[in-house]
Amino acid sequence: MSAKVDELRGGEALPLRLRNVRKVYRSGKKGVEAVKSMDLDIEPGELITLLGPSGCGKTTTLRMVAGLETITSGDVFIGTTRVNDLPPSKRNVGVGFESYALYPPLNVRENLAYGLKAGKRVADPDKTVDELADRLEMHDLLDLRPASLSSGQKQRVALARALIRKPPVLLLDEPLGHLDASARQHVRRELKLLQRQFGYTTIVVTHDQLEAMTLSDRMAVMDAGIIQQFGTPDEIFDDPANLFVADFVGEPSINLFTATVVRDGGRTMIRVGNDVLETAAQNAPDGAEVTVGIRPQDCTMKNVTRGLSGSIFVYEDLMEHGIARVNHPAVPDKPLVVQTPAELQLETGQSVTFSAPPKRVYLFDKDSGDRIR
Numbered sequence: 413m414s415a416k417v418d419e420l421r422g423g424e425a426l427p428l429r430l431r432n433v434r435k436v437y438r439s440g441k442k443g444v445e446a447v448k449s450m451d452l453d454i455e456p457g458e459l460i461t462l463l464g465p466s467g468c469g470k471t472t473t474l475r476m477v478a479g480l481e482t483i484t485s486g487d488v489f490i491g492t493t494r495v496n497d498l499p500p501s502k503r504n505v506g507v508g509f510e511s512y513a514l515y516p517p518l519n520v521r522e523n524l525a526y527g528l529k530a531g532k533r534v535a536d537p538d539k540t541v542d543e544l545a546d547r548l549e550m551h552d553l554l555d556l557r558p559a560s561l562s563s564g565q566k567q568r569v570a571l572a573r574a575l576i577r578k579p580p581v582l583l584l585d586e587p588l589g590h591l592d593a594s595a596r597q598h599v600r601r602e603l604k605l606l607q608r609q610f611g612y613t614t615i616v617v618t619h620d621q622l623e624a625m626t627l628s629d630r631m632a633v634m635d636a637g638i639i640q641q642f643g644t645p646d647e648i649f650d651d652p653a654n655l656f657v658a659d660f661v662g663e664p665s666i667n668l669f670t671a672t673v674v675r676d677g678g679r680t681m682i683r684v685g686n687d688v689l690e691t692a693a694q695n696a697p698d699g700a701e702v703t704v705g706i707r708p709q710d711c712t713m714k715n716v717t718r719g720l721s722g723s724i725f726v727y728e729d730l731m732e733h734g735i736a737r738v739n740h741p742a743v744p745d746k747p748l749v750v751q752t753p754a755e756l757q758l759e760t761g762q763s764v765t766f767s768a769p770p771k772r773v774y775l776f777d778k779d780s781g782d783r784i785r
């Protein structure tokens with residue numbers, strides 16, 4: 413084992429692979445399958461996020477990679493080393509968990525320097541601490557003890573401690589969750605820069621889609637212990653694999669409504685009430701009832717003569733663009749949302765017609781939620 417473990421001691425970024433990884437928590441007689449047969453391939457130096465709702469298995473996944481949780485079945489490889497049976501300290505991963513304790517008797521500078529000395533020898537630990545403190549704008553925290561830090565400050569220190577040893581693999585659980593809006597933006601940018609500069613192979617857990625979109629090379633959207641889709645932020649946004657991904661990612665949320673498929677020669681249309689709209693989906697059977705998804709950002713009212721027609725329920729001018737909520741007679745439960753260009757001003761009650769490019773009119777199976785392409 414030792415020859416292989418050597419690869420984990422080096423500073424090189426390493427690939428990370430999960431193969432058929434499962435986690436079942438036992439509580440009494442019942443088992444909770446928190447992670448179901450997960451496969452994931454992360455390139456050296458890549459930053460991926462695990463994004464999903466509360467309880468979908470993100471933290472469990474991260475803890476199994478870190479070695480803080482046993483793996484029920486399957487394998488985790490860092491580089492070519494199978495790490496299932498290695499303790500956390502032998503995996504040489506940098507972990508930033510909310511609950512990850514700082515040493516109470518040491519001040520922040522000593523805590524950071526301690527993390528550094530626990531790794532490889534560094535000529536001037538103080539200088540390294542100062543440089544990182546500059547980058548994360550946390551110089552004023554260096555003389556404080558952990559007990560006197562706010563939750564946001566603790567989070568910065570935990571992040572710094574994970575970063576400081578320049579580990580080949582970095583695992584961060586909601587690293588920005590307690591920061592206020594402006595600190596969050598700054599730390600997010602620095603995290604990405606530091607990650608690029610030092611090339612850590614990184615997994616960030618988040619339930620914040622904006623964070624995932626801006627940080628990720630690729631993101632894994634999870635639900636119920638399963639990766640629903642793994643891809644670049646653009647792939648996830650522009651080409652959702654199923655209804656869950658389409659609905660979970662995107663702000664404002666995607667419009668979803670029921671419609672009927674009408675095949676018309678080589679073209680596929682959907683019918684909603686009296687309106688029809690073309691879709692690029694080729695595999696929808698004529699007459700089928702489907703769930704249609706159209707993103708507010710993909711809608712246009714410009715030069716549209718045929719599309720979905722309704723009346724403005726509410727219009728909000730958000731300066732850089734507007735958001736129109738449109739009542740459609742065949743979509744009774746909620747208004748359809750259309751993002752409009754800044755120069756357009758709309759009034760409540762006004763009649764409007766909008767459409768979307770055919771390849772942006774997504775169809776989903778009504779029962780399974782699978783995408784119909």
Ligand SMILES: Nc1ncnc2c1ncn2[C@@H]1O[C@H](COP(=O)(O)OP(=O)(O)OP(=O)(O)O)[C@@H](O)[C@H]1O
Pocket residue numbers: 437438439444445446464465466467468469470471472473619
């Ligand atoms: N120690 C445990 N014992 C039993 N069940 C657990 C344990 N830890 C987590 N679970 C369960 O496993 C599932 C996944 O939890 P996990 O914390 O991984 O989700 P998460 O996506 O990280 O959620 P959150 O965003 O709320 O942290 C949940 O149903 C949770 O209740």
